[in-house]
Amino acid sequence: xxxxxxxxxxxxxxxxxxxxxxxxxxxxxxxxxxxxxxxxxxxxxxxxxxxxxxxxxxxxxxxxxxxxxxxxxxxxxxxxxxxxxxxxxxxxxxxxxxxxxxxxxxxxxxxxxxxxxxxxxxxxxxxxxxxxxxxxxxxxxxxxxxxxxxxxxxxxxxxxxxxxxxxxxxxxxxxxxxxxxxxxxxxxxxxxxxxxxxxxxxxxxxxxxxxxxxxxxxxxxxxxxxxxxxxxxxxxxxxxxxxxxxxxxxxxxxxxxxxxxxxxxxxxxxxxxxxxxxxxxxxxxxxxxxxxxxxxxxxxxxxxxxxxxxxxxxxxxxxxxxxxxxxxxxxxxxxxxxxxxxxxxxxxxxxxxxxxxxxxxxxxxxxxxxxxxxxxxxxxxxxxxxxxxxxxxxxxxxxxxxxxxxxxxxxxxxxxxxxxxxxxxxxxxxxxxxxxxxxxxx
Amino acid sequence: xxxxxxxxxxxxxxxxxxxxxxxxxxxxxxxxxxxxxxxxxxxxxxxxxxxxxxxxxxxxxxxxxxxxxxxxxxxxxxxxxxxxxxxxxxxxxxxxxxxxxxxxxxxxxxxxxxxxxxxxxxxxxxxxxxxxxxxxxxxxxxxxxxxxxxxxxxxxxxxxxxxxxxxxxxxxxxxxxxxxxxxxxxxxxxxxxxxxxxxxxxxxxxxxxxxxxxxxxxxxxxxxxxxxxxxxxxxxxxxxxxxxxxxxxxxxxxxxxxxxxxxxxxxxxxxxxxxxx
Ligand SMILES: Nc1ncnc2c1ncn2[C@@H]1O[C@H](COP(=O)(O)OP(=O)(O)O)[C@@H](O)[C@H]1O
Ligand SMILES: [Mg+2]
Numbered sequence: 001x002x003x004x005x006x007x008x009x010x011x012x013x014x015x016x017x018x019x020x021x022x023x024x025x026x027x028x029x030x031x032x033x034x035x036x037x038x039x040x041x042x043x044x045x046x047x048x049x050x051x052x053x054x055x056x057x058x059x060x061x062x063x064x065x066x067x068x069x070x071x072x073x074x075x076x077x078x079x080x081x082x083x084x085x086x087x088x089x090x091x092x093x094x095x096x097x098x099x100x101x102x103x104x105x106x107x108x109x110x111x112x113x114x115x116x117x118x119x120x121x122x123x124x125x126x127x128x129x130x131x132x133x134x135x136x137x138x139x140x141x142x143x144x145x146x147x148x149x150x151x152x153x154x155x156x157x158x159x160x161x162x163x164x165x166x167x168x169x170x171x172x173x174x175x176x177x178x179x180x181x182x183x184x185x186x187x188x189x190x191x192x193x194x195x196x197x198x199x200x201x202x203x204x205x206x207x208x209x210x211x212x213x214x215x216x217x218x219x220x221x222x223x224x225x226x227x228x229x230x231x232x233x234x235x236x237x238x239x240x241x242x243x244x245x246x247x248x249x250x251x252x253x254x255x256x257x258x259x260x261x262x263x264x265x266x267x268x269x270x271x272x273x274x275x276x277x278x279x280x281x282x283x284x285x286x287x288x289x290x291x292x293x294x295x296x297x298x299x300x301x302x303x304x305x306x307x308x309x310x311x312x313x314x315x316x317x318x319x320x321x322x323x324x325x326x327x328x329x330x331x332x333x334x335x336x337x338x339x340x341x342x343x344x345x346x347x348x349x350x351x352x353x354x355x356x357x358x359x360x361x362x363x364x365x366x367x368x369x370x371x372x373x374x375x376x377x378x379x380x381x382x383x384x385x386x387x388x389x390x391x392x393x394x395x396x397x398x399x400x401x402x403x404x405x406x407x408x409x410x411x412x413x414x415x416x417x418x419x420x421x422x423x424x425x426x427x428x429x430x431x432x433x434x435x436x437x438x439x440x441x442x
Numbered sequence: 443x444x445x446x447x448x449x450x451x452x453x454x455x456x457x458x459x460x461x462x463x464x465x466x467x468x469x470x471x472x473x474x475x476x477x478x479x480x481x482x483x484x485x486x487x488x489x490x491x492x493x494x495x496x497x498x499x500x501x502x503x504x505x506x507x508x509x510x511x512x513x514x515x516x517x518x519x520x521x522x523x524x525x526x527x528x529x530x531x532x533x534x535x536x537x538x539x540x541x542x543x544x545x546x547x548x549x550x551x552x553x554x555x556x557x558x559x560x561x562x563x564x565x566x567x568x569x570x571x572x573x574x575x576x577x578x579x580x581x582x583x584x585x586x587x588x589x590x591x592x593x594x595x596x597x598x599x600x601x602x603x604x605x606x607x608x609x610x611x612x613x614x615x616x617x618x619x620x621x622x623x624x625x626x627x628x629x630x631x632x633x634x635x636x637x638x639x640x641x642x643x644x645x646x647x648x649x650x651x652x653x654x655x656x657x658x659x660x661x662x663x664x665x666x667x668x669x670x671x672x673x674x675x676x677x678x679x680x681x682x683x684x685x686x687x688x689x690x691x692x693x694x695x696x697x698x699x700x701x702x703x704x705x706x707x708x709x710x711x712x713x714x715x716x717x718x719x
Contacts, residue, residue, distance in 0.1 A: 255525060325562035329625070331523060333575035333632055334552025343574070344564060440565065 060414050060421070067415025070203035070216065071158040071166040073129060073192055075107040078151045079141065090145055100137035104129055104156055111197065112188050124184050130157035132217040157205075158198065160215045160408035162189060166200060169411070180407075206415060211379045211392075215408025218401070220416055222380045226296045226391030227365060233300025233387060234307050234364050239357055241304075242311030243346075249312075250319045251341050270309035277306045278373025286374060293375040294390035302370045307360035314356020318349035351438030358431040362424055368395040394420045471496040471636060471666035472517060477531035479512050479521060486512045489531070490692045492685060499658060499667045501677035501698065504687035505713065510670040513687070514638050517668065518554035519547035536635060552579055554636040555629030560645050561621035563613035563628070568605050571613040571624055572596060575632035591631055599627035600657050619650025623657065630661070637661065639669040643676065655680050674714060678702055686710045 081088070084098040105126050109116055114125045133156045141148065157163075161180045164170050170179050172186055181189075192198035209219025245266075253259045281302035285291045291298050322345050330340035371377070377396050384391040392400070398420065401413040472494040479487040487509045494500045502510040512521070519540060521527040533540050540550045552575070563571050572592040575581075582588035592609070596602035601623040605616070613624055622642055629637055639658070643651040658667060658680045671677050677684050678698060685695040686707070694707045705711045 323562075325558065325560060326564065328520070328523075328556075328558060329562045329564060329628075330574075331520065331548075331551060332518070332556040332558070333578075333628060334548055335574075335578055336548045337523075339578055343578075348565065 060417050062414075063411060064414025064416075064418045066167045066169070067206060067411045067418075068203050069167070069200045070205060071163040071198060071200050072155040073108075073158050073162075074153055074155050074197040074199075075104060075111060075129075076151055077103050077107045077137065077154045077156075079103065079137075079148045081149045084141060084148050090148075092142070095141055095145065096138060098138070098141075100141075101126075101131070101134045103137060104133045112191065121184075124182055125188070127159055128162050128185065128188065130159050130214060130216045132157065132212065132214050155199075157216050160406065163216055164408060164411075165189060166193075166198070167411075169407075206412075206419075210381050210383060212381075215404070215406050215412050218409070218412055220394070220397060220419060221383050223392045223394045223397035223416070224419075225384050226299070226376065227393045229296035229384070229387040229391065230300045230303055230393055231361060231365060233297065234304050234361060235357070237300070237304040238307040238311050238360065239353075242308050242357075243315050243353060245308075246312045246315035246319060247341060247346070250316050251337070251345065266309050266312055270313060273369075274306055274367055275369040275373060277302050278370030280305065281370060281374045292388055292390070294378045294380070294392075295388050296376070296384065296391045296393070297387040298374045299371050299376050299391075299393060300387065302374060303364040303367055306367060306370065307357075307364050310360035310363060311353075311357055314359065315349065315353045318352020318356070319345060321352065322348045348440070351434055351440075355431045355435045358427050358434075362427050362431075365393075365423065365427075366395055366420070368393075368399055371396050372399075394423070469496050470494060471536060472668070473534040474513075474516070475532045477513065477516055477529065477533060479509070479516065479530075480528045481524070482526040486690055487516075488690045492692060492695055494666060494668060495683070496666045497662060497664065498683065499662050499669060499681040501681035501684045502668065502670045502687060503672070503674060503677050503684060503713070504693075506672065508687040509690045510687050511640050513692075514640055514668060514670050517636065517638055518551045518556055520551070520556065522547050552632050553634055554638060555632065555634035557622070557625050557629055557637065557639040557642045559641045561618055561625055563616070563621050563624050565612065565614050567610045568596075568613045568616070568624060569609040572627050572631045575628060579632055581632065595627040595631040596624075598630055598661070599623045600653065600660075601627055617650070619646050619653055622646060622650070622654060626654075626657065626661075630665075634665070636666045636668065639667065641670050641672060644672065651676070674702070686713060688713070 080103065083103060084100075085091075085094055087094065105122070108114070108125050108129060109122070112125060114121050116122060136156060137154070140152075140154070158166065161170070162185075165172070165181050165186070166189070170181055172179075172181075176183050189198065205217060205219050207219060207224065208221050209217055210222045212218040249259065249263065281298055285298045285301050286293055291301075326344050326348065327340050330344050331337070335343065371393050376392050377400060378390055378392060380390050380392055382389070394416065398413055398416045401409045401416060404412075470493045472492070474493075475491045477487060477490045478485060490509075490513060492500075502514060504510055515521045516529055516533055517535070517540075519529075521529050529541065531541070535550070535554060539545070540547075540554075564574065566574075569592055572595050573582075573588055576588060576591045582591055593602060596605065601620060604620060605611070605624075613621065616624060622645075626637075626642075643654050646654065655676065658669065661667060662682075669677075669680065681698045683695065684698045684701040686693045686701060686705075686709070688709050694701065694705060694710045696706075701710065702714055705714060
């Protein structure tokens with residue numbers, strides 16, 4: 001604006017000379033060309049960025065959405081007393097050691113009309129159901145031994161290959177040698193599907209199962225709980241510590257060398273690579289303080305250190321945004337400094353603090369490297385019942401699944417990424433809504 | 443430039459109060475002696491002394507940056523909240539040195555209320571704005587007490603009739619003049635002995651200004667009021683005594699009539715005739 005104004009005032013005073021200069025068609029053309037060219041660069045940059053984003057999300061969603069569904073087969077399983085409990089003692093140990101896989105396989109042979117004397121046929125049929133059927137049936141018997149001797153219709157998980165075939169990830173047009181499912185198996189699958197004994201349903205196991213070497217039974221329960229514990233610890237520690245530090249620095253601390261140094265260090269801390277926090281956690285919390293490895297407690301402590309600067313910086317920014325006139329008003333009616341801060345400044349900066357904290361949490365929930373350092377990368381089969389138990393976290397689980405060799409884990413990896421992105425999106429939207437809602441113009 | 447000269451008639455308007463009766467013992471609410479204020483190395487106020495009577499309005503006038511606000515903020519120890527500020531000297535409020543070693547500045551601010559240049563209501567309801575002071579000082583024993591204090595304060599600030607239907611509306615939703623009267627209500631809700639006002643009308647339009655001036659004149663019956671103003675007509679209209687400051691010195695202090703009609707110092711003369719400012 002001001003430049004334009006200046007130009008016109010110049011042309012007024014210096015009319016004779018400048019008119020020629022501003023009217024020069026060659027110059028004008030060049031200026032327009034430059035403008036067009038610059039805008040084109042900008043558009044190309046944005047288009048490039050957006051297309052990468054679309055490709056990224058596109059592939060993740062394409063590969064991952066099927067992870068939320070799971071193929072299962074309904075089998076009339078005969079809980080044969082002779083097989084499960086030959087002695088008839090109903091001894092828990094004996095029940096746990098029975099060969100449940102065999103029960104499932106036999107039910108399958110019956111369903112498909114497999115010739116039990118052909119070894120090849122038996123093997124082909126066995127490969128249809130998940131190897132973890134074993135634990136599913138064992139759990140059923142353990143919880144209700146009375147089903148021994150009866151026949152029950154049970155939905156058992158299909159194997160990873162059958163699941164992949166049912167989801168169209170294995171092409172039935174390929175020659176038999178090039179696919180993991182034989183023609184014989186395909187005809188069985190078609191038969192089961194036609195009779196309604198094979199169906200895809202929502203994969204609750206993705207959220208309730210723990211670590212497994214079979215992709216069809218691997219789930220995120222440990223990672224979700226681990227991430228939840230970590231978030232809980234981060235919120236419980238970094239919010240009170242960060243807010244207290246920010247209030248002290250902003251409202252009470254004298255301005256001197258020491259507070260200057262502290263301030264510079266807080267800002268620098270926010271820029272320290274996260275793996276360094278992992279090293280620190282390993283040295284201090286595990287080796288020195290003797291806290292357990294792989295525990296979400298240590299993960300939470302490490303990520304608290306990581307989040308603290310973010311919370312402090314956001315809190316300080318929103319405290320400074322409260323106009324001094326509010327503090328004066330409170331002091332003017334005889335409120336103490338502490339009262340003016342806690343009755344007025346803090347409530348007014350709360351929205352900013354909450355947004356800042358959520359942004360810190362978003363950082364923390366996506367953090368992987370420091371958790372690898374403290375051993376949260378582990379094959380955890382038991383659901384952690386406290387933050388002291390071994391656990392993993394969502395991004396670490398994604399990393400672990402991504403390094404698995406089996407085909408079925410590709411889908412799992414993308415599915416877990418969708419879950420993580422979904423959580424991040426929800427948190428970001430929450431932060432945005434809060435900011436919009438409580439935004440205050442002074 | 444604005445014409446600062448005063449028509450003689452203006453001082454005899456109904457608002458201009460008669461000068462204090464002379465020859466009688468005067469009850470001084472505030473007595474300041476040798477007050478100097480430093481901001482870091484820089485001295486902003488030089489050994490100022492003044493006596494301010496109760497139940498009257500004292501106006502501080504002077505060119506911008508001469509230390510009026512600085513001096514005013516000494517009376518409720520507001521300067522304590524500025525890290526670089528240092529105050530020397532002695533200020534007695536009701537005979538007690540507020541810079542004494544055993545004095546709590548927070549207590550002083552409850553006794554000496556303040557109204558600021560820009561209306562600064564809390565971003566809370568009208569009721570909460572007024573109730574805040576009494577609440578933190580435990581002035582109300584019950585909810586009814588508190589309501590009574592709030593209503594009385596709003597009435598005294600001449601705002602009650604305008605807001606009585608919306609006490610739970612936002613204080614910041616009022617007009618500028620109403621906000622400033624709300625701030626006055628908030629100040630008087632804690633029953634202060636002195637009310638300090640730092641250019642309370644500088645952000646207001648003429649009609650709102652007139653209302654505040656009228657209010658100041660009413661409040662004078664119960665309070666000692668010290669007002670900083672850059673508007674000499676306003677000083678002439680609302681005050682009984684006026685002090686003229688220049689470059690950190692108190693140049694002249696006398697009855698308002700004397701200062702405007704018959705200033706003794708050349709600098710005062712120059713200022714009120716608009717030769718600098
Ligand atoms: N917070 C402060 N820090 C440093 N100097 C200040 C501060 N407040 C005021 N001053 C200085 O003190 C002098 C008097 O200021 P002030 O009392 O605000 O003047 P007035 O109210 O008469 O316009 C000015 O020179 C001003 O620059
Ligand atoms: Mg001032």
